Amino acid sequence: MKILTFNIAMISYFLASLEYFLYLVYRKPVVSTLATATVAVGLLSHTAIIGLRSQETGHGPYTTSFEVALFLSWL
DSSP: OHHHHHHHHHHHHHHHHHHHHHHHHHOOHHHHHHHHHHHHHHHHHHHHHHHHHHHHHTSOSOSSHHHHHHHHHHO
């Protein structure tokens, strides 16, 4: 479940980057709205990863470098 959630976040952020680039090229408001929704999906998935990881380890995301990087990228 954790790997799936991580992959969803990564793919969402990548797609949102492409969508924002398309918005810069074509200036269609619907593309910007779609990109913002894609970022929201990525953020929700990213938040779920932090929660799952904290539940698994029993502490907040501050012990390993992976947890710290995950948390700082979420900020």
